[in-house]
Amino acid sequence: xxxxxxxxxxxxxxxxxxxxxxxxxxxxxxxxxxxxxxxxxxxxxxxxxxxxxxxxxxxxxxxxxxxxxxxxxxxxxxxxxxxxxxxxxxxxxxxxxxxxxxxxxxxxxxxxxxxxxxxxxxxxxxxxxxxxxxxxxxxxxxxxxxxxxxxxxxxxxxxxxxxxxxxxxxxxxxxxxxxxxxxxxxxxxxxxxxxxxxxxxxxxxxxxxxxxxxxxxxxxxxxxxxxxxxxxxxxxxxxxxxxxxxxxxxxxxxxxxxxxxxxxxxxxx
Amino acid sequence: xxxxxxxxxxxxxxxxxxxxxxxxxxxxxxxxxxxxxxxxxxxxxxxxxxxxxxxxxxxxxxxxxxxxxxxxxxxxxxxxxxxxxxxxxxxxxxxxxxxxxxxxxxxxxxxxxxxxxxxxxxxxxxxxxxxxxxxxxxxxxxxxxxxxxxxxxxxxxxxxxxxxxxxxxxxxxxxxxxxxxxxxxxxxxxxxxxxxxxxxxxxxxxxxxxxxxxxxxxxxxxxxxxxxxxxxxxxxxxxxxxxxxxxxxxxxxxxxxxxxxxxxxxxxx
Numbered sequence: 001x002x003x004x005x006x007x008x009x010x011x012x013x014x015x016x017x018x019x020x021x022x023x024x025x026x027x028x029x030x031x032x033x034x035x036x037x038x039x040x041x042x043x044x045x046x047x048x049x050x051x052x053x054x055x056x057x058x059x060x061x062x063x064x065x066x067x068x069x070x071x072x073x074x075x076x077x078x079x080x081x082x083x084x085x086x087x088x089x090x091x092x093x094x095x096x097x098x099x100x101x102x103x104x105x106x107x108x109x110x111x112x113x114x115x116x117x118x119x120x121x122x123x124x125x126x127x128x129x130x131x132x133x134x135x136x137x138x139x140x141x142x143x144x145x146x147x148x149x150x151x152x153x154x155x156x157x158x159x160x161x162x163x164x165x166x167x168x169x170x171x172x173x174x175x176x177x178x179x180x181x182x183x184x185x186x187x188x189x190x191x192x193x194x195x196x197x198x199x200x201x202x203x204x205x206x207x208x209x210x211x212x213x214x215x216x217x218x219x220x221x222x223x224x225x226x227x228x229x230x231x232x233x234x235x236x237x238x239x240x241x242x243x244x245x246x247x248x249x250x251x252x253x254x255x256x257x258x259x260x261x262x263x264x265x266x267x268x269x
Numbered sequence: 270x271x272x273x274x275x276x277x278x279x280x281x282x283x284x285x286x287x288x289x290x291x292x293x294x295x296x297x298x299x300x301x302x303x304x305x306x307x308x309x310x311x312x313x314x315x316x317x318x319x320x321x322x323x324x325x326x327x328x329x330x331x332x333x334x335x336x337x338x339x340x341x342x343x344x345x346x347x348x349x350x351x352x353x354x355x356x357x358x359x360x361x362x363x364x365x366x367x368x369x370x371x372x373x374x375x376x377x378x379x380x381x382x383x384x385x386x387x388x389x390x391x392x393x394x395x396x397x398x399x400x401x402x403x404x405x406x407x408x409x410x411x412x413x414x415x416x417x418x419x420x421x422x423x424x425x426x427x428x429x430x431x432x433x434x435x436x437x438x439x440x441x442x443x444x445x446x447x448x449x450x451x452x453x454x455x456x457x458x459x460x461x462x463x464x465x466x467x468x469x470x471x472x473x474x475x476x477x478x479x480x481x482x483x484x485x486x487x488x489x490x491x492x493x494x495x496x497x498x499x500x501x502x503x504x505x506x507x508x509x510x511x512x513x514x515x516x517x518x519x520x521x522x523x524x525x526x527x528x529x530x531x532x533x534x535x536x537x538x
Contacts, residue, residue, distance in 0.1 A: 012283040106536040121450040180537040181390040184467045184487025198453045218453025226495030261452050267375040268449040268537045
């Protein structure tokens with residue numbers, strides 16, 4: 001891919017697209033996204049000069065996929081019980097975290113950092129105890145797990161948008177992660193379609209003609225962080241953000257697996 | 270601070286402000302920023318509804334502060350020589366990295382991760398071998414160190430903008446960092462003024478009235494990541510980005526030290 005044809009825009013606009021209802025299990029998020037774009041009469045752009053990116057919070061994908069779990073239905077294994085003692089957490093939540101993860105990275109009181117089955121490292125495998133479902137029907141408490149396959153969800157939204165509007169956009173599915181070393185959460189990409197997860201500058205040079213030191217930018221993560229400034233917390237009603245002004249060639253092979261540092265290269269494992 | 274008065278904007282615009290020349294040692298970056306804003310007839314906003322943030326890449330601050338070092342003038346200590354063998358790097362560069370840092374975090378071939386004297390953890394203490402100065406005058410090779418006190422630089426720019434235009438803006442000084450676990454660099458804040466580095470949502474609730482799980486957002490880092498999509502690599506000529514649409518109360522005590530995870534809490538140290 002011609003590196004000069006990608007990413008850096010002199011002007012970028014991010015806008016919340018209103019009109020996504022509170023998503024319920026079984027809803028078709030791709031259709032809801034298309035409806036919201038149509039309701040707002042948004043003319044999507046998707047050419048060599050400028051290609052829109054739609055940023056969707058993972059929470060609405062999870063809700064649509066009915067990734068709710070009623071904690072009263074969860075039996076904690078011995079491993080989960082032991083982890084719960086170390087992390088001072090609900091053993092049933094620890095059981096779900098273990099089921100959602102491939103490796104426990106660090107445990108301390110109130111801290112449980114794992115490698116999610118999707119490959120990224122984060123706290124609590126994204127098991128969300130706060131933004132779940134009401135217990136008003138006498139069941140629960142409920143927690144919400146991350147989407148089954150966010151890259152596939154992103155591809156489905158991209159395909160639906162193309163089918164309805166005839167435009168090739170990029171799609172990023174986001175979550176918020178804490179980080180080692182730095183406080184505060186940031187938006188990160190856990191699903192992509194059409195837009196490259198990494199932007200490889202290798203071969204570009206600085207003004208003196210020397211190779212640039214920082215050669216690979218986490219494009220999709222930066223888009224996610226930018227959109228998080230607009231989306232805030234998903235349940236407050238801005239689960240869809242339109243990012244306009246980026247220039248990139250559609251990448252049919254885009255995947256968030258590009259963003260995962262190979263375990264063997266990760267000195268902090 | 271009233272949490273509802275901060276940060277989430279339904280619409281955000283980022284634009285590169287042209288007109289910053291290639292910064293030379295001794296230049297006054299705050300004056301250059303003001304000149305560029307005036308040249309472009311930008312009417313800054315700074316009230317309760319909307320407050321502009323100016324994002325400045327650390328590279329131009331470093332150049333103005335003449336943080337260039339001619340490697341031929343650097344004597345490597347025994348510690349630097351040993352580190353250079355482990356990291357397979359130039360011993361003189363390792364010497365500068367040691368001088369710029371308070372602790373070596375991880376060493377492996379081609380990897381040297383340290384705690385910078387400013388408190389953050391990053392590769393090579395930000396010692397920049399690629400975007401430095403030309404060797405055409407027969408000296409060098411040169412490297413470029415990070416600014417001496419980026420929070421102070423941010424405050425100086427904020428004060429100059431207020432003095433010239435009478436508007437209280439936020440200022441963020443950025444660098445690009447790699448990260449554990451995830452590939453690709455992202456823009457991060459290494460200096461702030463006026464704009465809170467962290468946005469504390471504690472006390473806010475979700476639609477069901479429960480406390481939000483993700484309670485503290487790295488506001489300044491997300492602004493830096495967003496601006497990096499526009500700025501790209503600093504020497505390519507977009508060192509100043511205007512971020513418009515955020516809503517926050519000016520924070521006179523803002524400091525990037527807020528973003529540093531206390532060492533005792535950092536499980537990856």
